[in-house]
Amino acid sequence: MFGMPTHTMPRRFITTGSLNAARLQIATRQMSATEVVRNYLSGLRRLEPQLNSFIAVDVEHALSQAAAIDNQLAKGEEIGPLAGVVMGIKDNLCTQGLQTTAGSKELRGYVPPYDATAVARLRAAGAVVVGKTNMDEFGMGSSCENSGFQPTFNPWDTDRVPGGSSGGSAAAVAANQCIAALGSDTGGSIRQPASFCGVVGVKPTYGRVSRNGLVAYASSLDCVGPIAQTVADAAAVLSVIAGPDSADATCSQRPSEDFTEGLVPLEQLSSKPLAGRRLAVIQETSGEGVAEALAAAIKHLQELGAEVSLTCFGVGLPAYYVIALSEASSNLSRYDGVRYGQRAEADELRSMYGKTRHNGLGSEVARRILMGTYALSAGYYDAYYKRAQQASSQKGGALWYSCGEMPRPLVRTLVQREMGSALQQYDALLCPAAPTAAYRVGEKTSDPLAMYKGDLMTVNLNLAGLPAVCLPCGFAEQPSGGTLPVGMQMIGRAFGEGDLLQLAHIFEQTAAVMALRRPAVYFEA
Amino acid sequence: MGSAAAAAGGGVAASRQQPHCTFAAGGGMCRQRHRPHHRRWQQQQQQAVRYKAAYEAVIGIETHVQLGTKTKAFCSCASEFGAEPNSNVCPVCLGHPGTLPVLNGDMVHKAVLAGLALNARVSLESKFDRKQYFYPDLPKGYQISQYDVPLCEGGWVEVVVPPEQTGGQGVVRRIGVTRAHLEEDAGKLVHGGAASLSGSDYSLVDYNRAGVPLLEIVSEPDMRTGAEAAAYGAEIRRIMRFLGVSDGNMAEGSMRCDVNISVRPRGQAAFGTKVEIKNMNSFNAMQRAIDFEIARQVQLLEDGQAAAIVQETRLWDEGQQCTYSMRKKEGLADYRYFPEPDLPALVLNQAYLDEIQASMPELPRQVRERYLALGLSQYDVLVLSDERDVVAYFDAVLAAGAPPKPATNWVMGDVMAYCKEARLGWDALAERMAPTALAEMIGLIEDGTISGKIGKEVLPALLAGEGGSGSGVRAMVETRGLVQISDPAALAAIVDGVLSANPKQLQQYREGKPKLQGFFVGAVMKESKGRANPAELNRILMEQLNASPPA
Secondary structure, three states, rough: OOOOOOOHHHOOOOOOHHHHHHHHHHHOOOOHHHHHHHHHHHHHHHHHHHHHEEEEOOOHHHHHHHHHHHHHHHHOOOOOOOOOOEEEEEOOOOOOOEEOOOOHHHHOOOOOOOOOHHHHHHOOOOOOOEEEEEEOOOOOOOOOOOOOOOOOOEOEEEEEEEOOOOHHHHOOOOOOOOOEEEOOOOOOOHHHHHHHHEEEEEEEEOEEEEOOEEOOOOOOOOOEEEEEEEEHHHHHHHHEEEEOOOOOOOOOOOOOOOOOOOOOHHHHHHOOOOOOOOEEEEEEOOOOOOOHHHHHHEEEEEEOOEEEEEEOOOOOOOHHHHHHHHHHHHHHHOOOOOOOOOOOOOOHHHHHHHHHHHHHHHHHHHHHHHHHHHOOOOOOOHHHHHHHOOOOOOOOOOOOOOOOOOOOOOOHHHHHHHHHHHHOOEEEEEEEOOOOOOOOOOOOOOOOOHHHHHOOOHHHHHHOOOEEEEEEEEEEOOOOEEEEEEEEEOOOOOOOHHHHHHHHHHHHHOOOOOOOOOOOOOOOO | OOOHHOOOOOOHHHOOOOOOOOOOOOOOOOOOOOOOOOHHHHHHHHHHHHHHOOOEEEEEEEHHHHHOOEEEEOOOOOOOOOOOOOOOOOOOOOOOOOOOOOOOOHHHHHHHHHHHHHHEEOOOOEOOOOEOOOOOOOOOOOOOOOOOOOEEEEEEEEEEEEEEHHHHOEEEEEEEEEEEEEEEEEOOOEEOOOOOOOOOOOOEEEEHHOOOEEEEEOOOOOOOOOOOOHHHHHHHHHHHHOOOOOOOOOOOOOOEEEEEEEEOOOOOOOOOOOEEEEEEOHHHHHHHHHHHHHHHHHHHHHOOOOOOOOEEEEEOOEEEEEEEEEEEEOOOOOOOOEOOOOOOEEEEHHHHHHHHHHHHOOOHHHHHHHHOOOOHHHHHHHHHHHHHHHHHHHHHHHOOOOOOOHHHHHHHHHHHHHHHOOOOOOHHHHHHHOOHHHHHHHHHOOOOOOOOHHHHHHHHHHOOOOOOOOOOHHHHHHHOOOEEEOOOOHHHHHHHHHHHHHHEEEEEEEEEEEEEHHHHHHHHHHHHHOOOOOHHHHHHHHHHHHOOOOH
């Protein structure tokens, strides 16, 4: 609480979080928006040398946005629900007038002529975009080490990675360089860095948030979602960015909701607020304190009255990579140096293409384009892409294994069916967002397969298109000393973000995992 | 498939060759270059005739029809032709990062209308796919098209191979349509310093055309001659124009035909090696290109150089009147098609199709049947049914009561000549001379009020709008004193006058110079100021001429 009696506040200010604190300060004129933004900008810049969270910062624009809000207030006008909320935007979301590279050197200097729908909605709600956060190039990576510009470091331990690909957003939010951020999640890119950095990440249902303006990695899997310091903050941001968009034909027609509405403040919770809720833990193999942290969280949920069972699913990882890389190989074709971005000099068209893409695209991106191109090639398409996508009666093949069973014939539809039927039985499914806590910088860079395996716990959800909230559930003691946050995914029914956020909020309030815990690198606003 | 094929493939600059006209294998030397073109052309024609009995060509056509929607296929940019380069562009059709396609509903409506008119099955559920290749005119590195589940499948068109091509009666044939699918167009390259890519210093790209909606219509390999292929192309264009879904303008690229052609000995079931020809901007050119290509391939077979016929794309050179190799196809191009994840499946319902079917205008084939039933000759039917506006005008003339045959003669004769001369469209014509006015005039001729000759004299006044909606035509001819003289007494008086004024000629006639009959006809017509009823006049004149001279 902010030291003010709750009954005088609008309902949306009932929980803690920098977002609401800042908005409240501005709304009650304790601070002007300009002061809030200046304050955050100074913190951002002070911590940036240690973290490298941002690729671009737009001070001038941020201050003019803040001035506009102060102007609105001076005139007695209504301010937006996110007025003065300082936000970072993952660099794969287009921002009009502000460089957008998706972490790729190929797009250095590219300034989009339009705002991504999610960004435009944030701006309309009064949010102040301070800059673009670092990421693995085109979202291809799980550590932010594949950025074309710089690695980002974990605020809890700067020898460690922040996760990826939305690592810049997660690190910036964890260190309070900004109040909240947008990320994108194709195979875990919001949830895994949220887990590594001890913040809340929401991967919405596919189609819940418009993809318009999101630099495409794998179109049928990509989702835009918030990363924030608290569940309530994430809910407030999601409420603004969700909803139908005529610019995205795959976006759902379902209207957005006020996701903060269902959040119940701690003092109003009963002793068994989860009585009657049925949860299932997805059996996974995890180590280094992750299993313990999850076990403690599950115990806590049971104490709140939830009924917790065990379940298991097949492994969608191979199918995920076939689909993601196939689509990526196509989506990245447009970076040819002809219309925008960097162009290499050459005597002839083919060499211009070759040099441009060789110079501009990193090795991990090149590897994924090659694999995707291979999977879509004549003679391989049926064996890979088609089988990964659809149910088939064909036997054999290793794109899909179900736990405890013989290898089954593949696919995305199977994942959807399995998870869908489990969610008819349970209110939510629980599992870690990653097998380990944040690993050391450089630890996995030489082994791409080890990096891919780290996505094991997150990709099924993208194949199924379901929503999840990832939030801190505990800490893992490191053998080398120090503790690192561990995140837990709560997976819900399609378009069930409201229920999920409510559940996550109850856990967050009652378990108080983050109480008195701050990252080593942190800006006290 | 796809307009894009020209752009695909390796080593674009290196593989293009200079045009050459020779039957020598593939890219051989231009041995016959010094000889006059028309002689070479003649020789080729003779060869073609000689081998016609022994060989058969198999021809299939891929037609790209630009659908005349206001905006592009997947964004809201205008799809008009001729705008300032790169003025009708936006982040979506330029393939900017993060942009997504949104399907144009009017494109689907027009394609469904076209599909139904092609007698095809329209799928209630089809999907879009990405066809992938790199070329500077293709902004996204892929073209959104339809691959394995097209919008329309299994249709046919009836074509009439015109009489002048078959010597006598036109032959009616049904050509199968394999499929018709939706796709987007690519941009246009403009090569600086040269007419083509080879030799140019730089190339500029105009993306105005990028994303313009196309319907690709793929025919069965049902055609055997250039004339059939040209008739097929013309019928497709006619159908699209009757439907109002495309202007079919080949010069502006809103209709493009790629011809696939192979030759085999008659009686052989297997197809020969297929060659693709592009770059023909009229049906006439298409026919000549095909006839050239048939002759070229037959000659190679005759010379024992069958291996020299290779899978390749050849361009028609209008100046040289020959095809030349643009690009060899090394194996099958792999476009790595896969379903477009940015667009949901295209799902239509039966009510939508029914509604479009109900709105179907009369099609060229139906017009032809209707006109043939009126007793018009096939030639007249083909001329009249060629354009929708002519049909509309002619039908309005008929509806106003004009009998078909004279209406045909007037519309196809003086009126059509006038329109050509004045470069006037038929809708504009209707504003000057209402079809009812023409019908009224035809009526006056038919009932003998005026002669056909007077009709021709009256026509300019009608074309100047003096006939109004038709009711003023009779008054006009009356006030101008143009009404035909049919009264035998009046005609006899005129004849008498002429005979007595020319006693010398009369005497010569009666002494055995029957050729002077024409002189008297002319003189009498002149005297009547052209108003004499010719039949009646002739009868009376002959009567008087042949009467015994008064004693």
